[in-house]
Amino acid sequence: MNFKHMVVVTESESNYQGIDSMSTREILSHINNEDKIVADAVELVIPAIEKLVTVAVASMKKGGRIFYIGAGTSGRLGILDASECPPTFGVPHDWIIGIIAGGDGAIRKAVEFAEDDLEQAWKDLQEYGIRSHDTVIGIAASGSTPYVIGGLKAANAHGCITGCLVCNSHSAIAEVAQYPIEVVVGPEFITGSTRMKAGTAQKLVLNMISTAVMIQLGRIKGNKMVDMQLSNHKLVGRGVRIVMEETGASEADATLYINRFGNVREAIAHIKKQL
Structure with missing residues (x-):
């Protein structure tokens, strides 16, 4: 499939013109109207999320872990979701691990061209002793980030379970992942600013993945966080x-x-x- 000539929805023109001359109320209202689209788009991919959660749970019951890999906003969202699991569910910090292109310094400050390295993600995963019964989930709004593509290809080659969370249809990353999740939310309010709707969609799906996994692993009783860390x-x-x-x-x-x-x-x- 020739991805170079495909329409990339996340980079398509905003539905709004003259944003820079709008009033504050207009800006906020239009952003809110666009955000309303996100939950409906996520609902459409629940079957795909279910498939990934199911295999991840089965793997974790055998001692596997979940790794999120991504760059920029996508990488930060993976780290956020992973970091919230230990205090919420009382699990070890190495059950779900978030890795960002460019290393931990990229959490706060962008690292130029870090996402363009096809080989670095697998090197980063190896630092954690990646094993065949681990699950690697690539996160990229565009669906074309080389860091993620390379990481997923290497993970496939080493027998890992692979999934992805992207916001374009028929992307290069979805082609590589065994269990792709494609949440298409349409053009951003500011053209190409995927920290907005795409980022919101990714946050929602990551919440769903980690929460469903932890519930299936018995870390919730009824509807209560009985294993949460009592840290304050x-x-x-x-x-x-x-x-x-x-x-x-x-x-x-x-x-x-x-x-x-x-x-x-x-x-x-x-x-x-x-x-």
Whole structure:
């Protein structure tokens, strides 16, 4: 397939002209109208998300991990999603790992041409001891980022599960990934500014992937974060309320066992044994 001559929706002309002469209210209203498109576009690809989640869960049950690889905004979103899993679900930091082209310095400051290296992603993955039962998910709004393409090709060659999250149809990255997710949200409010709708779509899908995976791995009880890290007073208070709701314990007893075990799940289990 000749990707060079394909229409790239994420780079297509904005539906709005004269943005620089709009009032603040007009700008905000038009951005909001465009954002309303995103959730509907994500809904269309739920079957594709389901397929990727299903194989990732099966792999993780055998000791596999999930890696997100991306450049720029896409890479940052992968790192954000990965970094939120340990405090939310109480899992080790190496269960889901985000890697950005250009290294950690690129999280805050763009690294020129880092995304153009076809070989660097696999080198970055090797630093984590990438194995055949790991899942590698490439994130790129354009669907053409060389860093991601090279990483996915190498991951395929080494027997890994590969998926992708892109915002154009029939992209080069989707051709490489075993489990592609293509969320097409249309032109951006500012032409080519994929930190907007495309970025929002990526954030929504990454939320869905990591949350569904963690639920399937048993890290949620009912609808509660029973394995969350109790790392501040707000979260300790939330933990106490969860214990009270799940066991009927008084606030004093719930607080006592939260302090003793430092873990909501263990506090609930201990109280229920005594009932």
